[in-house]
Every structure is written in structure tokens, then in C-alpha cells.
Amino acid sequence: MSTSLPPHLRRLEAESIHIIREVVAETRNPVMLYSIGKDSSVMLHVAMKAFHPAKPPFPLLHVDTTWKFREMIAFRDETVRRLGLDLIVHINEDGVKRGISPVASGSQVHTQVMKTEALRQALDKGGWDAAFGGARRDEEKSRAKERIFSHRSAAHAWDPRNQRPELWRLFNTRMRDGESMRVFPLSNWTELDVWEYVQAEAIPVVPLYFSKVRPVVERSGALIMLDDERLPLEPGETPRHLRVRFRTLGCYPLTGAVESDAETLDDIIAEMRASTTSERQGRLIDSDEAGSMEKKKREGYF
Amino acid sequence: MNEALRISALPTLRLLTCGSVDDGKSTLIGRLLYEKKLIFDDQLSALERDSKKFGTTEDDIDFALLVDGLEAEREQGITIDVAYRYFATSERSFIVADTPGHEQYTRNMATGASNADLAIVLVDARKGLLTQTHRHSIIASLLGIRHIVLAVNKIDLVGYDEKTFRDIVIAYRKFAEPLGFRSLFAIPLSARYGDNVSAPSARTPWYQGAHLMDYLERVEVEDDRRAAPFRLPVQWINRPHLDFRGVAGTVASGRIAKGDPIVVAASGRATTVAEIFVADERTESAEAGDAVTLTLADELDIARGDVLSHPDSRPEVADQFTANVIWMSAEPMLPGRSYLMKIGTRTVPASITELKHRLDVNNFDKLAAKRLDLNEVGFCNFATTMPVAYDAYADNRDTGSFILIDRLTNATAGAGMIAHGLRRATNVHRQGLTVTREGHARLKHQKPAILWFTGLSGAGKSTIANLVEAKLHARGVHTALLDGDNVRHGLNKDLGFTAADRVENIRRVGEVAKLMTDAGLIVLCSFISPFRSERQLVRDTAAAGEFIEIFVDTPLETAMARDPKGLYKKALAGEIKNFTGVDQAYEPPDAPELVLLSGEASAEALADRVIAELEERGMIMRL
Numbered sequence: 001m002s003t004s005l006p007p008h009l010r011r012l013e014a015e016s017i018h019i020i021r022e023v024v025a026e027t028r029n030p031v032m033l034y035s036i037g038k039d040s041s042v043m044l045h046v047a048m049k050a051f052h053p054a055k056p057p058f059p060l061l062h063v064d065t066t067w068k069f070r071e072m073i074a075f076r077d078e079t080v081r082r083l084g085l086d087l088i089v090h091i092n093e094d095g096v097k098r099g100i101s102p103v104a105s106g107s108q109v110h111t112q113v114m115k116t117e118a119l120r121q122a123l124d125k126g127g128w129d130a131a132f133g134g135a136r137r138d139e140e141k142s143r144a145k146e147r148i149f150s151h152r153s154a155a156h157a158w159d160p161r162n163q164r165p166e167l168w169r170l171f172n173t174r175m176r177d178g179e180s181m182r183v184f185p186l187s188n189w190t191e192l193d194v195w196e197y198v199q200a201e202a203i204p205v206v207p208l209y210f211s212k213v214r215p216v217v218e219r220s221g222a223l224i225m226l227d228d229e230r231l232p233l234e235p236g237e238t239p240r241h242l243r244v245r246f247r248t249l250g251c252y253p254l255t256g257a258v259e260s261d262a263e264t265l266d267d268i269i270a271e272m273r274a275s276t277t278s279e280r281q282g283r284l285i286d287s288d289e290a291g292s293m294e295k296k297k298r299e300g301y302f
Numbered sequence: 303m304n305e306a307l308r309i310s311a312l313p314t315l316r317l318l319t320c321g322s323v324d325d326g327k328s329t330l331i332g333r334l335l336y337e338k339k340l341i342f343d344d345q346l347s348a349l350e351r352d353s354k355k356f357g358t359t360e361d362d363i364d365f366a367l368l369v370d371g372l373e374a375e376r377e378q379g380i381t382i383d384v385a386y387r388y389f390a391t392s393e394r395s396f397i398v399a400d401t402p403g404h405e406q407y408t409r410n411m412a413t414g415a416s417n418a419d420l421a422i423v424l425v426d427a428r429k430g431l432l433t434q435t436h437r438h439s440i441i442a443s444l445l446g447i448r449h450i451v452l453a454v455n456k457i458d459l460v461g462y463d464e465k466t467f468r469d470i471v472i473a474y475r476k477f478a479e480p481l482g483f484r485s486l487f488a489i490p491l492s493a494r495y496g497d498n499v500s501a502p503s504a505r506t507p508w509y510q511g512a513h514l515m516d517y518l519e520r521v522e523v524e525d526d527r528r529a530a531p532f533r534l535p536v537q538w539i540n541r542p543h544l545d546f547r548g549v550a551g552t553v554a555s556g557r558i559a560k561g562d563p564i565v566v567a568a569s570g571r572a573t574t575v576a577e578i579f580v581a582d583e584r585t586e587s588a589e590a591g592d593a594v595t596l597t598l599a600d601e602l603d604i605a606r607g608d609v610l611s612h613p614d615s616r617p618e619v620a621d622q623f624t625a626n627v628i629w630m631s632a633e634p635m636l637p638g639r640s641y642l643m644k645i646g647t648r649t650v651p652a653s654i655t656e657l658k659h660r661l662d663v664n665n666f667d668k669l670a671a672k673r674l675d676l677n678e679v680g681f682c683n684f685a686t687t688m689p690v691a692y693d694a695y696a697d698n699r700d701t702g703s704f705i706l707i708d709r710l711t712n713a714t715a716g717a718g719m720i721a722h723g724l725r726r727a728t729n730v731h732r733q734g735l736t737v738t739r740e741g742h743a744r745l746k747h748q749k750p751a752i753l754w755f756t757g758l759s760g761a762g763k764s765t766i767a768n769l770v771e772a773k774l775h776a777r778g779v780h781t782a783l784l785d786g787d788n789v790r791h792g793l794n795k796d797l798g799f800t801a802a803d804r805v806e807n808i809r810r811v812g813e814v815a816k817l818m819t820d821a822g823l824i825v826l827c828s829f830i831s832p833f834r835s836e837r838q839l840v841r842d843t844a845a846a847g848e849f850i851e852i853f854v855d856t857p858l859e860t861a862m863a864r865d866p867k868g869l870y871k872k873a874l875a876g877e878i879k880n881f882t883g884v885d886q887a888y889e890p891p892d893a894p895e896l897v898l899l900s901g902e903a904s905a906e907a908l909a910d911r912v913i914a915e916l917e918e919r920g921m922i923m924r925l
Contacts, residue, residue: 001583002580002581002582002583002592003580003583003585007314008314008395010591010592011314011591013581013593014552014581014591014592014593015593017552017581017593018537018552018593021537021538021550021551021593022537022647024538025537025538025606025647046581048582049581049582050550050581050593051540051542051550052579052581052582052595053540053542053546053548053582054540054541054542055542137386137388138387138388144385144386144387145384145385164713164714165409165410165412165413165630165714165717166413166714167412167413167416167417167703167705167714167717168416168417168699168700168703169552169700170644170645170703170704170705172644172705172707172712172713172714174642174707174712175712176712187386188386188388188397190388190390192390
């Protein structure tokens with residue numbers, strides 16, 4: 001319940017609701033990017049509150065790379081059914097035909113084709129002029145500098161040097177035909193805020209966040225879970241069964257697990273407070289080089 | 303409550319760091335995070351790697367690289383954009399806006415200040431107070447920050463000298479006296495070596511005060527918003543079905559409870575609050591900062607942009623007021639030009655009717671000015687096309703602030719803080735007229751219109767306009783012709799050809815043309831009118847559908863070759879300044895009602911095209 005939240009979460013929730021309502025009031029055709037993770041779960045939960053007793057007046061969009069964990073897809077379908085929402089799933093069919101995969105093509109090409117290009121295709125096809133995303137500023141350095149209302153050109157490109165100043169709660173939503181906004185209602189939340197909110201509001205999240213014995217192999221220092229038979233073992237590699245969980249979720253061959261005994265939200269929050277690594281450490285696609293997220297965003301990545 | 307929740311339940315402190323370039327703002331934040339063990343291992347190893355590649359601190363870790371996130375920033379070793387940092391200690395959580403010191407990014411500093419309660423002003427102990435120190439302190443004050451930490455940094459580089467510190471503090475206190483800060487806390491520190499950052503330094507035994515972290519964890523920045531009168535700018539009307547009509551928005555200030563009487567500020571209509579939802583939870587009351595949905599006892603006409611308040615403490619409602627403006631666009635601010643003003647949840651066309659003065663942010667001098675350039679601060683009179691509800695910024699940061707949006711580029715061009723309303727707006731009411739504009743038009747059996755001919759000097763505007771007027775006259779249509787050269791001999795003889803004067807020239811002509819259409823006339827206006835925004839302003843002034851923009855499109859070379867008055871020759875020789883097409887730009891219309899390609903047909907034929915267009919639009923009868 002909103003009024004029994006600790007003051008800092010009550011403010012964060014109110015700020016996010018304000019942002020979401022502002023988009024619905026001022027843009028023509030908004031959509032919410034739903035990526036199934038904890039941040040998306042929180043964003044969706046806040047959106048449900050923002051329009052109560054009505055439903056959010058926009059659909060959800062999931063850009064499916066076809067390499068998500070199976071539990072993520074099951075959770076997605078269950079969430080949509082439970083809340084009675086519209087979900088649009090977009091897959092870059094051209095990429096599928098070309099046989100693009102994180103195994104065969106490597107993380108960079110896979111991300112470029114199945115995420116960035118797929119997202120651009122989906123947004124162009126839907127004619128959406130505003131897309132909500134669950135990114136937070138504490139995740140990554142270039143995100144720390146991005147606006148809550150992030151203006152994109154007709155080619156979906158982000159120009160970090162020419163961002164509109166964002167003062168008070170006054171968001172400039174004006175754009176020309178073909179241009180769009182990426183809007184980040186959770187900009188000011190931290191990873192800890194997200195988990196505290198999940199706990200306080202009893203929001204369902206994908207079970208992969210909780211520790212369990214899972215089959216994994218170690219590659220480039222990351223623990224990769226064998227989610228299905230599509231990930232071939234390298235010579236001499238044998239799966240190990242470890243107690244692991246995920247701090248962040250993406251394509252399973254590109255997402256590193258952490259060894260953990262955290263089986264409940266209390267455990268996760270306690271573990272986080274003691275943690276000495278950032279959550280994106282498990283994301284193989286970020287660590288190519290320091291500016292890699294900024295580069296991807298300039299090309300239209302969320 | 304479990305431990306995690308208890309710790310972060312303390313009030314969040316929103317602060318920003320500012321000061322001149324190279325004073326060590328980013329280094330200080332990096333050092334704070336590092337000392338509080340708030341940098342993760344993987345971030346630290348990336349930082350060590352980056353320090354070797356981009357660092358400016360020899361073999362030490364360069365903490366600035368931790369916060370300078372954009373590639374251009376890392377390459378150039380400067381902070382370009384405001385970055386937000388989030389961290390929590392066992393005492394409190396913090397949101398830090400790290401803002402650029404370079405003068406060309408001052409607008410970003412104002413952005414960081416707009417949501418901050420406290421500012422850390424960094425001063426390099428070797429250099430003392432600099433222009434940026436003054437500028438940023440004034441901007442912080444203008445934006446309503448009331449608590450300042452004066453951090454005298456790089457104290458190691460002056461040998462931890464007490465006198466240097468004291469002198470800077472004395473100078474700053476003197477400078478800051480008129481800025482209205484409620485608290486000023488001065489501290490000597492070294493961000494690079496950590497002196498007085500999160501522990502008292504043995505190297506400054508003469509300093510007995512709190513170290514920085516200790517101070518930040520304990521400082522009280524009272525939240526005035528809850529005690530202020532109730533304001534709810536309406537964001538969205540929630541109407542899922544016929545039985546529910548909710549008014550949604552974020553409470554800007556004050557408190558509201560079930561059964562409280564409320565009024566809509568602009569219309570004065572009143573009712574009481576039936577139900578309150580904070581987010582999706584039905585409650586008895588709500589307060590500043592809550593995102594609410596209210597249902598009301600009576601069905602009132604309420605829409606986005608309205609402001610709800612208690613009947614006994616209402617906001618001002620006016621269409622003219624004064625405000626301090628920080629200009630944020632490379633395009634200068636010109637009085638008379640029309641901008642979109644977003645104030646609360648309301649967006650209205652607005653223009654600056656007078657630039658009272660520009661503020662020299664080094665010494666508070668009020669300077670005469672005709673325009674504001676990027677990063678300049680000015681005090682202006684504003685006029686909006688409809689009355690808006692507002693409070694003085696000093697009383698309410700939410701209902702007293704606005705942004706100005708460039709109508710062509712959609713850029714956020716300026717940020718304003720309202721000082722007070724103008725009496726002339728509150729007391730000068732429009733006189734209701736007995737004979738209406740419809741009455742005038744009916745008597746003449748015609749529809750009034752403004753035919754606006756725009757194009758380069760020598761394009762043929764006046765020639766064509768003359769022919770059109772003759773043809774209309776021959777059909778018995780009542781007309782008037784306003785010509786650029788002619789009005790400059792009378793109505794506008796006090797104006798020159800600078801961008802600011804051109805704006806005023808067109809504004810006056812637009813008003814005169816509007817009065818003539820009120821009298822039922824078809825008004826032909828022949829003006830170069832090089833700027834899109836002023837033509838838009840006249841279009842906005844005119845009644846709907848009565849503004850016909852006619853673009854007389856002639857290549858510059860053709861116009862130069864014609865040069866009927868020998869003006870291009872003089873302009874090219876440098877004898878005339880600000881000549882359109884030579885040293886001042888012409889902005890062609892995006893979507894004119896009619897384009898005349900003047901090289902392709904005779905003036906006579908082009909005039910017939912105009913007549914045909916008017917027939918087409920039903921503005922005159924077909925013969």
C-alpha cells in the first residue's frame with residue numbers, strides 16, 4: 001500500500017506515476033517496453049497504480065531475441081494473463097532467418113540484430129511516439145547522464161551532446177513527426193530501492209532471481225546456465241550443479257549467474273547490502289569497452 | 303521493519319555540486335563514494351584501467367573518471383552534462399547532481415539546481431572566488447536553494463594554510479549576503495587526498511568543524527512544501543466508465559482531506575472532495591508529493607492544465623507577469639517572439655513583452671539589454687494568450703516555475719521563475735463591443751482575411767500585392783494594404799533592422815492587421831518577415847482560418863539581379879547591415895497556404911493565382 005511505504009519509496013513511486021501520467025497526457029501513442037526483469041515488474045506495477053481504477057491506456061511490447069530463459073517467457077505470459085493486459089511480442093524474423101544467435105554470431109552481432117534492430121523495427125511498425133523503459137540511472141555511466149524524457153531522432157538515435165535540459169517536473173514532450181521519446185520512469189531508483197519496493201508491495205518476479213541448484217558452465221569468468229540444448233558444450237566442459245541466482249536477466253548465454261544462497265527477498269536485500277560488485281557485472285554485452293553502452297544507445301538501443 | 307527498510311527510511315538529501323571548472327567536483331564525489339565503500343569492485347577495476355588510459359593524476363586513481371560517463375567527457379577530461387549519483391549511508395540516502403563547470407554548460411547546472419535542496423560550492427584554495435563561483439551561487443539562489451556548503455578544495459596545495467581558508471570564507475560571505483541563503487557551512491578539504499571528506503584531517507588542526515560527510519548526514523533541509531497552501535495541477539482526467547470521474551495529478555504543495563472544499567483557480571467554480579486515492583489506495587488525506595486521484599462531489603468542467611486549491615488561499619490568475627529567465631538556447635531570446643510556455647501541466651503560447659534588464663551574475667548589476675543569449679539571465683515581463691494560475695517562485699517551486707519551448711525546433715529554450723503578476727493585466731479588462739467583427743463583415747458581404755506576402759527583398763511581393771488589391775477592389779471587395787516600406791515611415795519609424803527590431807516590426811503590423819480584420823477588411827500585408835516565429839505569431843493573433851501565408855519564392859540570385867531599389871548592391875558593399883539574404887537569414891515557410899514561384903510567370907498571372915486561391919477557399923465570390 002502506497003501510504004505505508006517508507007518515505008523514500010513513497011516519493012519514488014509518486015515521481016514515477018507522475019512521469020507515466022505525463023506521457024499519456026502529452027503523447028499520441030505510447031507503449032511500454034516490457035523486458036520481464038525486476039525493473040519491468042516494478043515499472044508495470046507502478047503503471048497499474050497510475051491509472052487505477054482504469055487499466056494503463058497503452059500496450060506492452062516485448063522484444064524477444066528467442067534466447068531468453070524459458071522461465072522468463074512463462075512468467076511474461078502469466079503476468080499478462082493475470083493483469084489482463086495487451087502484449088505485443090516482436091521478433092526480428094530476418095535475424096532468425098539469417099541464423100543470428102549469441103552462440104553462432106557472438107554477443108555484439110546478436111545484440112545489434114536481435115535487440116537494437118528488432119526494437120527499431122517494432123517501434124517503426126507500431127508507430128509509437130513514446131516508449132517507456134525500465135532503465136535506472138544507477139545502472140551504468142552513460143545512463144546516469146540520460147534524461148527521463150530522452151528524445152530520439154526519426155532514426156531512433158540518441159545525441160548525448162544535445163539533450164534538452166530537464167528542470168523541476170516540467171518535461172518537454174514536443175517532437176516532430178517521426179521522432180520519438182524514450183521515457184524512463186524509474187530513472188531515480190537504485191537497485192536496492194527496486195528490491196525494497198518488490199518486497200514492500202509483494203510484486204511477483206521471475207524465480208531466476210532466487211537461489212536454486214542450477215546446471216552451469218564457467219565461461220570467461222561468468223557462470224552461464226544451460227537453459228536448453230541450444231548451448232553446445234565446449235571440448236572438456238562438463239556442467240556443474242551450483243546454487244546460483246541472477247541479479248539481472250537477459251539472453252541466457254550472455255547472462256552470468258552469481259553463487260548465492262539467497263532464497264527469499266530478505267536474503268536478496270541482505271546480500272545486496274554486503275555486495276561488492278555492481279549488478280551489470282553479469283551482463284557480458286556491457287563489458288566490451290567503457291563506452292559500449294553509450295555507443296549502443298546512440299544507435300537506438302534502449 | 304527489517305534492517306534494509308529502516309536504514310533508507312531517513313529523509314533523502316538532494317544536493318548538487320558546483321563551482322568553476324577544475325575545482326574538483328567530480329573528484330569529490332568519486333572520493334566520497336570510495337571512502338564510504340560505495341564503489342563496487344568491478345567499477346573500481348574499470349576505474350583503475352581508465353585512470354591509466356585517460357587519467358590526469360599520474361599513478362593515482364582519477365576519481366573524476368568514475369562520474370564523467372560520456373565518451374567525450376572522458377576524452378576531454380571535463381564534465382559536460384549533469385549526472386545523477388545515488389548512494390546511501392547508514393544515516394541517510396543521497397541524490398547528487400554533478401554539474402559542469404564550463405561556462406557553455408551553465409544551463410545544465412541550473413537543471414541540477416532545480417531539484418536540489420543544498421549546493422556544495424567548490425572553490426580552488428589557490429584561486430579563490432572565480433566568475434563561475436559567483437555565477438553558480440547566483441543561479442543556485444535564483445533556483446531557490448537555501449543551503450550552501452562552501453568547500454575550499456585543494457587545501458593541500460596551499461600547505462593546509464588557515465589564513466587562505468579564512469580569507470576565502472570572508473570574501474564568499476560578503477558576496478553571498480544578498481543571496482538569501484539560510485545556512486552557509488564552510489569547510490577546508492582535499493578531495494584528492496581525502497582530508498575532511500569523511501573523517502577529520504590531522505593536517506588541518508586549526509579546523510574544528512564537522513567533516514563533510516558528517517555534515518551532510520545531519521543537515522536539516524526543511525520541506526516547506528507540506529506547510530504551503532494546497533495546490534493540485536491537474537494532469538489527467540481518469541474516466542474508465544460512466545460512474546467514475548477522477549482528477550489525477552501530483553500534489554504540488556499542502557494537504558487535502560476528504561470533504562475539503564476546493565475551487566478551480568481559473569474559473570472559480572467550487573465543490574468538495576468526495577474520495578482520495580494515493581496511487582491506487584483509498585485514503586482520508588494526501589500531502590505534497592503524493593500522486594493522487596480525486597473524485598469530486600459535483601461534476602465540474604475540469605481539464606488538464608487547471609489548478610485546484612482551497613477557496614481561501616488561491617493562486618494568482620493572470621495573463622501578464624514578471625519572471626527571472628535563464629536562457630538555455632543558442633538562438634537568442636527576443637522580446638515579442640512567441641514561445642510555448644509549459645507551466646505546471648498547462649502549455650500556452652507566451653511572449654516576452656519587455657526585457658526589463660539583464661543580470662550581470664558577477665556583481666548583480668542590472669544591465670540594459672535587447673536580447674538574452676545562451677546562459678544569460680534576465681528579468682522579463684511575460685504575456686500569455688490565456689490567463690494561467692501560478693504562485694511566486696519564492697512561495698512555490700512547482701507552481702511558480704515554467705519552461706519556454708522554441709516553437710520551431712521544440713528545444714527547451716529557457717527556464718523561468720515567476721516574481722509577481724502585473725497589475726495592468728489584473729485590472730485592465732477587455733471592453734465588450736456592441737458592433738461585433740461578424741457584424742462588420744456582414745455589412746460588407748465578405749469574409750475578413752490577412753493575406754501575408756513573405757519573401758526576399760526584390761522577390762516581387764509588393765508588385766503582386768498591388769495587383770491583387772486592384773483586382774479585389776474592382777470586384778467591390780473592401781481591402782487595405784500594409785507595405786513594409788510604408789509602415790516604416792510612420793507606425794514603425796522608431797525601429798531599425800536588427801533581429802529584435804524586426805520582431806517588433808512584425809508584431810505591430812500583425813496587431814494592426816488584426817484590428818482591420820475586426821473591421822471586416824481583407825488586409826494585404828507585404829513584408830520580408832524573415833523569421834518563421836513572427837509569422838507564426840501573426841497567424842496565432844488572427845482568427846482561425848483568416849491567415850493566408852503567401853510565399854513569394856524567388857531565388858536569391860534573381861532577386862539580386864532585379865535589385866529594384868539598389869539595396870543588394872549597398873548591402874554587398876557593406877553599406878547596409880542586417881540585410882536579409884546577405885548577412886541575415888531568411889527562413890522560408892514550412893507549410894504556406896500558397897507558393898508563388900515568381901520566376902515562372904508574370905506578376906499579373908501570379909496575382910490571378912491569389913484570386914483563384916481566395917475563391918477556392920470561399921473567401922470571395924466566384925465571378
